Every structure is written in structure tokens, then in C-alpha cells.
Amino acid sequence: MLVLMCEAGGHRYAIDTSHVVEVVSHVRSQRVVEASERSGDMFAYRGRATPLVDLSLLTTGEPCPRRWNSRIIIARAGAEDHHQRFGLLAERVTTAVIDGQIPDRPASDCSGLSATGPVLLDEHGMFRLVDPTRLLGADGRDVLAPIEPEGTS
Numbered sequence: 001m002l003v004l005m006c007e008a009g010g011h012r013y014a015i016d017t018s019h020v021v022e023v024v025s026h027v028r029s030q031r032v033v034e035a036s037e038r039s040g041d042m043f044a045y046r047g048r049a050t051p052l053v054d055l056s057l058l059t060t061g062e063p064c065p066r067r068w069n070s071r072i073i074i075a076r077a078g079a080e081d082h083h084q085r086f087g088l089l090a091e092r093v094t095t096a097v098i099d100g101q102i103p104d105r106p107a108s109d110c111s112g113l114s115a116t117g118p119v120l121l122d123e124h125g126m127f128r129l130v131d132p133t134r135l136l137g138a139d140g141r142d143v144l145a146p147i148e149p150e151g152t153s
Helices: 054-060 132-144
Strands: 002-008 011-016 019-024 042-047 048-054 068-079 082-098 119-122 125-130
Touching: 011 054, 011 082, 019 082, 019 119, 042 082, 048 054, 054 082, 054 132, 068 132, 125 132
Parallel strands: 011 125, 048 082
Antiparallel strands: 002 011, 002 082, 019 068, 042 048, 068 082, 119 125
16 A cells, blocks of 8 residues: 655654645645634645644644655545544655555554554554544534535536
8 A cells, every 4th residue: 555654743643645646845825714623724835725623733742843854645534425624733744665564453552643643663663554534533524514425617
């Protein structure tokens, strides 16, 4: 499986590229007043207001530092026939292949981040495989709700 590897809060994550639209440089975002503390920024992407979720803030409670290597992963969340795009802010985004590493069942998890996916291991250490839809959880989906699903306009 081809994935995007990234970091957030000093931890490594992988996202299956089937969920990824593209990767863009960090851009200026604006806070949405009604949004939750964990996922409440918007940015302009291809002429549309698009939700921006800070992976570091979501997983560790600390915001992603605004560095030259911070990137926005444009991802799809939701069902295959009704998905929405959002930006996922992370650091050090690269590609990798992780074939054969996905276990039949997720490892037990005591960190409270089981919704992000299974813990896997490669030559650089541990990382989590992220499903963008599961990652957002209920309050993340609330941020996406006011945005039109892809292909409806």
C-alpha cells in the first residue's frame, strides 16, 4: 500500500493515498467561531472554503508549528459515494510503501487514539495508520457538515 508518512506532535502517522487528493504548502487559515477547539480553521482551496484540521492539535492537544516543512494534506472523509474534502495540517510529509505490515486486527491501545488506526512498525520505528473519516470523530464531522459534499455544486 502506498501511503503518505507525516509527523504530528513528535509522533509518526501514515495515510493511505487512496484518501489523499493532493499535498499543498501551508497557507493562511481563518478560525471558524462556531467550531470546536480541536478542528476549527478554514482555508481557501481551489476557490472553496475548506475545513483545516491540525493533526498535532487533534492528537496531542498542541498546535502544529508553522514551519517550512508543514504541509496540508487534502484528504477525503466519509462514504465512497458521499465524501467531503478537508485539509490535514502535518509536518514532514513523504511517501512510503507499507505492504505486508497491516495486521489482521489492530493492536491493543491504551493511548486513547485507537480511532486513528493500528500501530505499525518499520525501520524508523512505530507509526499509526490513519483513516481520515475515523480520525475526525464526531466533532470533526461537525466542522465538515456545513461544507457541501464534493461534486454537489
